[in-house]
Amino acid sequence: MxxxxxxxxxxxxxxxxxxxxxxxxxxxxxxxxxxxxxxxxxxxxxxxxxxxxxxxxxxxxxxxxxxxxxxxxxxxxxxxxxxxxxxxxxxxxxxxxxxxxxxxxxxxxxxxxxxxxxxxxxxxxxxxxxxxxxxxxxxxxxxxxxxxxKPIQKLEIPEKIKLLCDDHHCTREDIQNNKELRNQCILEIYRETGCSLKDLAVLFEISPSMVSKIIKSEANQL
Incomplete structure (x- = not known):
């Protein structure tokens, strides 16, 4: 079986x-x-x-x-x-x-x-x-x-993006246009929402393979 x-x-x-x-x-x-x-x-x-x-x-x-x-x-x-x-x-x-x-x-x-x-x-x-x-x-x-x-609270993607914008005092467009900030946000959203690589790829208009590389690179720096 x-x-x-x-x-x-x-x-x-x-x-x-x-x-x-x-x-x-x-x-x-x-x-x-x-x-x-x-x-x-x-x-x-x-x-x-x-x-x-x-x-x-x-x-x-x-x-x-x-x-x-x-x-x-x-x-x-x-x-x-x-x-x-x-x-x-x-x-x-x-x-x-x-x-x-x-x-x-x-x-x-x-x-x-x-x-x-x-x-x-x-x-x-x-x-x-x-x-x-x-x-x-x-x-x-x-x-x-x-x-x-710390205690993990699963968030929905829109809620997490709003929190990230508030934390960095920026807009959604600012995150999209700043690669370093975008990559950090991708890792945080991935960890705290449990979303798939495909969801992140659609959200940030990049390929799933690129999302995977970003997550790996950002995680290795911790």
């Missing part, structure tokens, strides 16, 4: 849990190799890693900010790479990983509680409290770059 597509969720930060019926980590060398492959996958897809736990032998947990990429593509690349290294005659992952969207500080607190089991070089949770009570500053494990997670 084919797998059903995952629902699109208005979040770019996820807790990911993958379990195995096998001993996923046979020793600490396996854990070191997994972290090396995680780093390689991060370099390829430019996501951020705010936490991980490899303490259990039969599962791992990650907290990642996917930015412009899909969670499925990131996890597929990482899991295939690790399975090749592991070289088991049995299937390493019999069940699909579980991903849980993190939309606010309460979600992140739960994710950290789920991963934080003991102090270990193979467990890391990188954050400190943000300026507001409902925000949290996350720190990427590999680059130390910060990201502030």
């Amino acid at each position: 084919p797998r059903m597509a995952r629902n699109k969720i208005s979040s770019t930060v996820f807790l990911v849990i993958q379990k195995s019926e096998l001993k996923l980590f046979r020793d600490d060398q396996d854990r070191k190799q997994f972290l090396a492959l995680l780093k390689e996958t991060k370099s390829k897809y430019q996501f951020a890693c705010y936490g991980f736990s490899l303490c259990d032998d039969d599962q791992f947990g990650l907290i990642i900010h996917v930015k412009h990429q899909t969670i499925s593509k990131i996890m597929q690349s990482l899991m295939i790479a690790y399975a090749k290294y592991y070289a088991s005659e049995e299937k390493l992952y019999k069940e699909r990983y579980k991903s849980y969207p993190i939309k606010n500080k309460a979600d992140m607190d739960k994710a950290f509680d789920q991963l934080h089991k003991k102090d270990s070089p193979y467990a890391s949770l990188c954050y400190y409290k943000g300026a507001r009570e409902d925000s949290m500053q996350l720190i990427d494990y590999y680059t130390n770059q910060p990201f502030d997670i």
